[in-house]
Amino acid sequence: MAEQTASNKPVVATISLAGCFGCHMSLLDIDDRIVQFIDLFELNKSPVNDIKKFTKRAHVGLVEGGCCNDENVKVLRYFRENCDVLVSVGACAGNGGLPALRNKMPLQECLVEAYLDAPTAELGKAIIPYDEELPKLLDRVYPCHEVVKIDYYMPGCPPSAEVFWDTLTSVIKGQGFDLPVELIKYD
Amino acid sequence: MPKITFKIDGKQCTAEDGQNLVEAAADNHVYIPTLCHMKGEKCLGTCRVCMVKVNGKDMAGCTLSVSEGMEVTFDTPELNDKRKALIEMLFVERNHFCPSCEKSGRCDLQALAYRFKMHIPRFRYRYPFFEVYSKVDKLMLEHNRCILCQRCVEFIRDPDTNRKIFSMRNRTNKSMIQVDYRLANKMSEEQIDKAVAICPVGAIIKKGQGFDEAYGQRKYDQHPIGYEVDGGTNSK
Numbered sequence: 001m002a003e004q005t006a007s008n009k010p011v012v013a014t015i016s017l018a019g020c021f022g023c024h025m026s027l028l029d030i031d032d033r034i035v036q037f038i039d040l041f042e043l044n045k046s047p048v049n050d051i052k053k054f055t056k057r058a059h060v061g062l063v064e065g066g067c068c069n070d071e072n073v074k075v076l077r078y079f080r081e082n083c084d085v086l087v088s089v090g091a092c093a094g095n096g097g098l099p100a101l102r103n104k105m106p107l108q109e110c111l112v113e114a115y116l117d118a119p120t121a122e123l124g125k126a127i128i129p130y131d132e133e134l135p136k137l138l139d140r141v142y143p144c145h146e147v148v149k150i151d152y153y154m155p156g157c158p159p160s161a162e163v164f165w166d167t168l169t170s171v172i173k174g175q176g177f178d179l180p181v182e183l184i185k186y187d
Numbered sequence: 188m189p190k191i192t193f194k195i196d197g198k199q200c201t202a203e204d205g206q207n208l209v210e211a212a213a214d215n216h217v218y219i220p221t222l223c224h225m226k227g228e229k230c231l232g233t234c235r236v237c238m239v240k241v242n243g244k245d246m247a248g249c250t251l252s253v254s255e256g257m258e259v260t261f262d263t264p265e266l267n268d269k270r271k272a273l274i275e276m277l278f279v280e281r282n283h284f285c286p287s288c289e290k291s292g293r294c295d296l297q298a299l300a301y302r303f304k305m306h307i308p309r310f311r312y313r314y315p316f317f318e319v320y321s322k323v324d325k326l327m328l329e330h331n332r333c334i335l336c337q338r339c340v341e342f343i344r345d346p347d348t349n350r351k352i353f354s355m356r357n358r359t360n361k362s363m364i365q366v367d368y369r370l371a372n373k374m375s376e377e378q379i380d381k382a383v384a385i386c387p388v389g390a391i392i393k394k395g396q397g398f399d400e401a402y403g404q405r406k407y408d409q410h411p412i413g414y415e416v417d418g419g420t421n422s423k
């Protein structure tokens with residue numbers, strides 16, 4: 001386990017990779033339990049508080065979204081190195097989700113369709129964006145567990161606030177969790 | 188037919204001699220999941236989800252006939268995990284995007300995944316490329332969801348010639364179902380409905396029908412698959 005923190009609260013970190021932030025919205029849907037959340041946990045690196053770098057080791061890392069570019073892979077590995085328990089959150093982290101629809105076709109075809117042949121592309125002037133600063137797209141979208149070891153999964157698109165709450169509270173207690181079918185049924 | 192007794196996980200069961208194991212188990216309120224076997228129809232033995240142990244060997248339950256004194260092992264962590272792994276393999280083999288699938292909520296594969304509490308398949312997704320075959324007037328073949336159970340191959344035949352309308356093409360991971368579109372164009376409404384209904388997944392779709400059942404009223408919305416057999420007592 002991570003060393004005891006000053007506040008002695010379990011440390012949680014979150015990140016959105018190739019996701020839509022829907023999972024994070026769902027986390028915020030815990031409503032007034034957000035007050036309990038603050039009492040129970042300390043939030044480290046997360047888009048919610050905009051902490052960019054881990055300032056301490058986290059007990060639990062929640063990862064939304066799969067990996068569609070090299071930046072995602074880097075960040076995911078950074079999370080794995082800095083979190084005791086890593087949870088893959090939602091369909092995109094688990095199986096690539098909607099972004100993975102592109103996995104069935106070559107990357108080049110997707111780029112041409114999106115930037116050159118798009119109805120809004122300016123004729124003759126359209127280019128496929130390329131800059132050193134831009135993350136490089138991967139050949140396909142990878143679920144998180146195909147890149148690093150994942151300890152738990154939270155199914156759903158997005159997982160409901162209940163699932164977030166149940167998972168966080170049981171993982172922190174060191175318990176496994178058994179989500180009832182009603183909570184993981186998304187169809 | 189003479190009655191015999193046999194055991195499933197130590198539970199005394201009675202059945203007709205030579206009865207199909209999956210069906211005999213159901214009569215004794217034990218749900219052995221299947222994706223290819225259909226009650227009263229000849230055994231296909233393609234999906235292997237009905238795996239049980241008899242005489243120390245793993246076997247497809249639907250291929251077995253019960254006999255006096257037979258001892259069947261079914262509900263063990265090892266066998267349940269093997270069954271779950273088989274379901275997971277079916278999910279990674281093709282492209283299953285349930286939220287956009289016409290069969291969602293009434294799909295046997297999806298229902299079994301829920302029953303086995305599958306969160307994420309343990310295998311790598313293959314993301315193969317398949318085009319939807321839509322040449323037939325009234326139906327579509329959505330290869331992305333086919334589990335190659337071969338129900339359509341065996342049980343949907345041209346009524347005049349008894350020829351197969353659906354058949355298998357290629358081998359190994361290139362195997363796929365093909366359809367004789369001339370025969371398929373002759374299919375009656377009832378036969379199309381039957382094909383759609385017996386396909387355990389959303390691979391055979393009737394054109395113009397789509398999402399015709401409301402959420403909450405679909406086959407597996409109220410109860411998990413197998414509920415009519417075991418009343419939900421055995422969760423595996």
Ligand code: SF4
Nearest residue numbers: 283285288294388389
């Ligand atoms: S066939 Fe079943 S498992 Fe596959 S996408 Fe459709 S509902 Fe989901």
Ligand code: SF4
Nearest residue numbers: 333334336337339386
């Ligand atoms: S189309 Fe349906 S019935 Fe035919 S083999 Fe595929 S899954 Fe089975």
